[in-house]
Amino acid sequence: MTESKITTREELLAYLEAGLRLEHATIPPYLTALYSLHPGTNSPAWHVLRVVAVEEMLHLSLAANVMNAVGGTPDLTRPDFVPAYPACLPDGETDFTVDLQPFSQDALATFLKIERPAQAPSEQARLVERDRPRRLMLAASPTDPGMQFYSIGEFYEEIIRGLQHLDEKYKAEGRELFTGDPERQVSAEYFYSGGGTPVCVTDLSSALAALSLIAGQGEGKGGGIYDNGGELAHYYRFQQLQLGRFYQKGDEPGQPTGPKLEVDWTAVYPVLKNARLSDYPEDSELARAARAFNSTYRDFLAFLTRAFSGQPALLLDAVPQMFRLRDDMERLIKNPVPGRPGVHAAPTFELADSFAPGGPDERSGA
């Protein structure tokens, strides 16, 4: 067996924490692109973005399940949990930036990179040195500062190796790695993603099943375009938008043969790229709405933290809260920025600033 870089439960938890952060980090860019689409247009793009975003939420829940199973406590409220955008994700030897931006050819190219299957050419190449601030860097090694994994796939591969190694080690020592309370697991009763259902993690094989669902939904399984559940992988869902045609069962990668689809690149609100609160005039309605959104989003992450800490039934109430988040995002995205013709506002996801005076009550003025 290949050597694991994870040698202790603490290191495993650090990796899983980084995994949670990584899974979440893709959600703001996907949501920004999704809600930048003009309502009632671009149905194919809308559905692809939506399902991918929802399944990233499933991945977040799966990572939380693994973490809970090995006795960790998921915390989505740490100050650095939400990265600053543009954030950096690995893409082999180099990395690339992930922006909060409107749906566009550029955005689509980024999404394809996020979901692209990539395996390091050699064991030595699995970690790559990067000169980036850690706050921006995703899929970084939690134990080896300055190093980032070759790809998201390699990052999860490391967690899989770590789990296998630790499970074996613990068993040899007569101890149990999976000591978490099963009541903390998010089950299918509490999470419905549209494709794929949560895996309750209680032992090594269920932990590996959860992690392989994350990888399979993104990249497909064994070089195919579908995952184990027969669901089209995210990479190929996005690729359909580039190729103008849907995949169907039996298709080869890159050669979809299903119905045609159309993308209207112009039916998109031209929202600010990587918007910041400082982009909005002081005390403007937009500034208030942007702060209100950040505050609501911060509260939502705290709510999810509670759901992942022993109250999974709270996830049922998360649905109306997500409608509210959508409404708050749309309120920004549908409005132009004063003095900047042709530019629309966008949520900033700057959560540190959401502690500004006024807090959530400002929504009524937005």
Place this chain on the structure above:
Amino acid sequence: MIFPPGATALTDPDAVSETLYDAVIIGGGIAGAIIANQLSQAGQRVLILEAGKGEDMNVASYEDYLTNFYTAVSKDNQAPYPVNPNAAMPRSTDVRRITPGQPDTSPYLVQNGPYATDFTYTRVLGGTTMHWEAKTPRMLPEDFDTASRYGHGLDWPFGYDDLEPYYQEAEREIGVSADVEDQTYLGLGYPPGYVFPMRGLPLSYLDQMVARGVDGTEVDLDGQPVTLKVRPWPQGRNGIPNPDYDGGHGYTPVGAVSTHQVEEGGRCQGNNNCVPLCPVQAKYHAGKTLAKAVGNGVHLLTQAVAYRVHTNPVSGRVTHVEFRAYRDSSSAEYATGTARGRIFVLAANAIENARLMLASDLQSASGLVGRNLMDHAYLLNWALLPEVAGTGRGTNSTGGITDLRGGPFRGRQAGFAIDIHNDGWGWATGSPVSDLLHIVDAQNKFGPDLRRSLIDQVSRQLLLAFMIDVPPNPGNRVTVDPAYRDQLGNMRPVISYSISDYTMEGAAFARRLAKRLFARLGAEDCTAYSPADYGYVSYGGQDYVIRGGNHLAGTHVMGTTPANSVVDAALRSWDHQNLYLVGGGAMPTIGTSNITLTIAALCFKSAGHMIERLRAEQAPVVLSGSNQ
């Protein structure tokens, strides 16, 4: 759910005319879809003729329907569907009050009166499940023999226990969310250990407020006290799958239908426009079953309106169905086609089945084709609650009162079920548009003040809709008249309809009960029935307005003999041995259940019979004397 791409283009009128099918089904709604799916699973070659426009079902065309609805001024249940004179459909906005002796002939449904009904049905692929509310109560055991029991209605040729296994199949197909403990009342029984596919949907906040005032209310009927309770409705929309379903195998909810993989609709999100369309397809529609059927190889010919059922004058057997295939809904041009099969299934709804039979001069020996037309009579009662109740949230109706669906009082007056409407007064008054106009015009409000007033007004609205039993009455009927035809030359349905005293006695009781419930809730009764309304009925010196429920039934009732019915217990025509008439038309009574679940259960029952028949006919013939 994948709808196989190109399924609607697999055949054409010419190819169909050259083919002998095992079964020819008229109508691509829930009844036709279930029978097509069952028969094709059993290896039978099936054709569905659908009158409505139809391309492959996909998310984009569904969203076009949604956009039509969102942008329509009138939010009635046909708002999503473009006008199609070649397969016209009744619409509530077309209904006018009828002057005695002067039938209203202008809309598609010709109405003789005296009562003008606003019932509708939808003629697109998927049928009326494209606008249904998806409430799925079973009929009560006592609903199956009300003639013997109470002296009203007709007895069914079988009882609840005979239909029970088929109710289970229907609940699986539709994907019903409910809990057995909530749905066990007035004799409704389930086999031990049965659970619905998905757990019950929760009562809305409004339901809970109503329950606080209503639960425990004692009603005295003929000396029999009944205690009222707000109870959740079983629903044909996706909820949390019950892991105990199917002996512990669980249930996988069926989401949106499309020609490509799309993940949506696996759970109800509580949107408030279930009628006509669930935005995410969490509500069942027949497309979910049709997708499976065409996946099994069923041929689907859309824009093909059945014109005449032809029979052999000697044997009475149906030889073929003549249909008119149109290309363009705005043009009267058509090509005539012929559909041939071993058996024929009319699944076009109670009005259209009867219309087609009568237009084909196929009045049965019983003379009952078209007669006994039934639709639930709805009496709406509306009031303003003393505090904000969250009206406008949740599906259209999550809870109701079912305690007066059955009981000995039915010997005297009709039973009813009560819906608590989460969508406010919309059905009764046109709210919230009517509220907006009133606040602007009468109260001169604008800006935040207007917004606040609208919220205050709408979120306190309570609408109790009493769905009242309508027993069969041979005088309530569908006929045809060569003088009234549609653009393709098909004879239009002519409706004669009146509301019986039995039903109105139930309505009068319902009105008194509504006033009492409103008083208990401290709600201000705002109900008003205008003699100018097309649905106006005067009874016992009081004014009422009765609305239609679109639960169309009775026009080809099933029974025990060719003299008392049009079809037998398997829904096979007594007069035409290879013809089945399925759907609500076969129901001898409708009780106080929305009829779709029962239609689906009957289709499963009937499909089993059809398969047996077809297999027996297809079995190799053994010649006597030859034992090889």
